[in-house]
Amino acid sequence: MSDLTIKDVxxxxxxxxxxxVMEFVRRHPTVVLGGGLLGVLIFVSLAAPLLTQxxxxxxxxxxxxxxxxxxxxxxxxxxxxxIFSRTLYGGRVSIVVGLGVATLSILIGCVIGLVxxxxxxxxxxxxxxxxxxxxxxxxxxxxxMMALLRPSLFVVVIALTVTxxxxxxxxxxxxxxxxxxxxxxxxxxxxxxxxxxxxxxHILPNMVPPLIVQATYICALAVLGEATLSFLGVGVPxxxxxxxxxxxESRLLVQRAIWTIAFPGLFLGLMVLAINMLGDGxxxxxxxxxxxxx
Amino acid sequence: MWAYLVRRILATIPVLLVVAxxxxxxxxxxxxxxxxxxxxxxxxTEDIERVRQRLGLDQPLPVRFxxxxxxxxxxxxxxxxxxxxxxxxxxxxxxxxTASLAILxxxxxxxxxxxxxxxxxxxxxxxxxxxxxxxxVLSFSFPVFLVGYLLMYVxxxxxxxxxxxxxxxxxxxxxxxxxxxxxxxxxxxxxxSALLARMTRSTMIEVLNEDYIRxxxxxxxxxxxxxxxxxxxxxxxPIVTTIGVAxxxxxxxxxxxxxVFAIPGVGRLTIEAVLQRDYxxxxxxxxxxxxxxxxxxxxxxxxxxxFDPRIRY
Numbered sequence: 146m147s148d149l150t151i152k153d154v155x156x157x158x159x160x161x162x163x164x165x166v167m168e169f170v171r172r173h174p175t176v177v178l179g180g181g182l183l184g185v186l187i188f189v190s191l192a193a194p195l196l197t198q199x200x201x202x203x204x205x206x207x208x209x210x211x212x213x214x215x216x217x218x219x220x221x222x223x224x225x226x227x228i229f230s231r232t233l234y235g236g237r238v239s240i241v242v243g244l245g246v247a248t249l250s251i252l253i254g255c256v257i258g259l260v261x262x263x264x265x266x267x268x269x270x271x272x273x274x275x276x277x278x279x280x281x282x283x284x285x286x287x288x289x290m291m292a293l294l295r296p297s298l299f300v301v302v303i304a305l306t307v308t309x310x311x312x313x314x315x316x317x318x319x320x321x322x323x324x325x326x327x328x329x330x331x332x333x334x335x336x337x338x339x340x341x342x343x344x345x346x347h348i349l350p351n352m353v354p355p356l357i358v359q360a361t362y363i364c365a366l367a368v369l370g371e372a373t374l375s376f377l378g379v380g381v382p383x384x385x386x387x388x389x390x391x392x393x394e395s396r397l398l399v400q401r402a403i404w405t406i407a408f409p410g411l412f413l414g415l416m417v418l419a420i421n422m423l424g425d426g427x428x429x430x431x432x433x434x435x436x437x438x439x
Numbered sequence: 440m441w442a443y444l445v446r447r448i449l450a451t452i453p454v455l456l457v458v459a460x461x462x463x464x465x466x467x468x469x470x471x472x473x474x475x476x477x478x479x480x481x482x483x484t485e486d487i488e489r490v491r492q493r494l495g496l497d498q499p500l501p502v503r504f505x506x507x508x509x510x511x512x513x514x515x516x517x518x519x520x521x522x523x524x525x526x527x528x529x530x531x532x533x534x535x536x537t538a539s540l541a542i543l544x545x546x547x548x549x550x551x552x553x554x555x556x557x558x559x560x561x562x563x564x565x566x567x568x569x570x571x572x573x574x575x576v577l578s579f580s581f582p583v584f585l586v587g588y589l590l591m592y593v594x595x596x597x598x599x600x601x602x603x604x605x606x607x608x609x610x611x612x613x614x615x616x617x618x619x620x621x622x623x624x625x626x627x628x629x630x631x632s633a634l635l636a637r638m639t640r641s642t643m644i645e646v647l648n649e650d651y652i653r654x655x656x657x658x659x660x661x662x663x664x665x666x667x668x669x670x671x672x673x674x675x676x677p678i679v680t681t682i683g684v685a686x687x688x689x690x691x692x693x694x695x696x697x698x699v700f701a702i703p704g705v706g707r708l709t710i711e712a713v714l715q716r717d718y719x720x721x722x723x724x725x726x727x728x729x730x731x732x733x734x735x736x737x738x739x740x741x742x743x744x745x746f747d748p749r750i751r752y
Contacts, residue, residue, distance in 0.1 A: 277457020281729045284691025285709065289462075289725050292713040293469035369582055373695055376584050379713055392584065396699075399588055400596045410585035418580035425576070 173430050179422025186416050190236030199227035201234040201386045210402050220404040222395060231386040232409045238298065238387035239368045239416060245302040246309060246367035247360045254313025259344045261314065262321025275311040283308035284373060291379040301380055305370045309363050316359055320352040354431035361424030365417045372413050388413040447740060451733050458729045459511060463504055466722050516723035521715060526723035530705055536606045537704035541693050543620055547628030548635055556639025557666055563644050571636060579633035583692050587626040587699040594622060604701035623700045627692045631685055638681040642674040675746040683739035687732045
């Protein structure tokens with residue numbers, strides 16, 4: 146399989162640069178499409194102050210519950226707040242939660258997984274603990290944590306991270322068990338490399354591609370998770386506009402003002418879709434053998 | 440077989456114990472004094488102390504854990520802080536809507552996903568296959584509450600052919616029960632059909648490449664018996680495993696769906712308890728749900744031998 150990758154690179158090297166880009170787009174359309182869509186969504190969230198003159202928090206009772214119009218692209222909510230502006234700013238919360246949870250759970254999962262896969266004595270204990278943690282439905286565990294701690298953006302990230310870590314640990318442990326049997330690891334051990342150095346410089350670099358794919362899936366789940374918690378009223382504090390919060394505030398307006406739910410919901414779905422597409426595409430890109438199967 | 444059964448049942452005990460430890464630590468290490476919270480803001484110190492003794496909170500943590508697990512083993516999940524009723528009773532009282540929703544969602548997911556997965560596998564690489572995969576990615580990306588509101592808007596508010604919200608007990612007739620449950624179950628089932636369709640497709644593609652499928656075709660067997668009797672049965676183990684793995688996520692989805700459609704089930708109970716800081720109820724629901732997950736996966740493990748007689752215990 147690795148031969149194939151090297152050959153692919155050589156072929157690509159022979160094609161002029163413009164052709165190379167086109168070749169990549171043709172071969173990995175999901176990476177380009179997902180990445181592009183995600184890029185656009187991130188851009189409009191970060192550039193929100195340039196794209197709308199409305200303050201996402203400013204109340205304007207005179208203009209309450211207006212349907213989408215030229216003045217208010219996505220309409221207004223029950224307090225006259227501009228939904229377009231709130232939706233753009235709401236994306237920022239999702240970006241922070243998605244990146245935060247993905248980074249934290251991969252970091253923590255790597256440390257625990259490497260230790261579990263390499264030091265066999267700790268393995269049984271760690272994995273039983275992870276099994277128990279995985280037996281608790283993630284949403285319920287996160288809800289319970291949110292109930293016990295003071296709700297904030299940071300606590301949402303922590304709560305969602307705790308539910309994702311066991312899966313990362315399982316993946317990293319399985320990869321460690323495979324990689325440690327490779328000849329170059331044996332060579333490093335016989336050369337006198339100590340465990341920490343071995344884990345970080347010899348084993349960890351070889352699991353980067355699957356970890357990146359896993360990180361994208363965690364990111365997608367975290368964005369959905371934050372929206373779910375906020376929708377249930379136990380997520381990000383209600384004064385922060387997040388997609389889940391905007392929809393939660395409009396739950397009684399389904400009939401009167403469907404736009405207050407539809408637009409933030411559409412952005413939420415598109416962002417998760419973009420991340421999932423990027424993840425699927427990257428998986429195929431890193432491991433062409435897998436793409437044919439699933 | 441019986442030895443295996445006993446061993447497999449015993450193997451759930453350490454998992455359940457870890458679940459108990461996690462939930463216990465979560466509740467007991469959280470900042471804030473439950474006794475002070477219970478008594479109220481302007482309570483005297485001796486009142487708080489009295490409540491603390493009554494709840495056994497003056498004991499060391501390990502002692503409390505042993506007492507608590509002892510109670511759990513006897514089916515005692517503690518009492519609600521708000522109305523002092525046993526948590527288990529509160530859960531069982533709300534179980535019917537939740538169980539109905541969960542079971543109906545799984546059935547809908549299976550009915551949608553398995554045919555779609557087979558169709559995609561049979562036409563692997565063609566337009567039908569792509570279409571099914573696009574459907575799978577889409578329904579996996581949109582949150583269940585959004586799908587729920589969309590269905591509610593179209594069927595209940597625009598066309599007005601189904602009730603908007605609420606729940607009718609099964610005892611009042613199959614029709615009203617189904618009318619209230621169909622939209623929430625479809626919303627929740629769609630999300631799971633995505634997961635299941637992907638798994639069905641990839642497993643079926645693998646199985647369809649096996650020699651015995653070629654043999655079945657060579658001897659002139661029609662497509663339908665090949666797909667269902669030869670291929671699907673051999674693909675069943677991973678598909679059924681996926682159902683088990685997805686069950687935990689399904690419970691999370693049930694909580695959200697109950698919220699959207701105002702169904703008075705365990706999910707609503709949980710959210711109400713969270714908002715009123717009724718910790719014993721929150722704790723009880725989490726334990727109950729984890730127990731249900733472990734049991735479902737136990738049953739699924741044991742079902743393997745039915746689908747694949749080569750698996751003998």
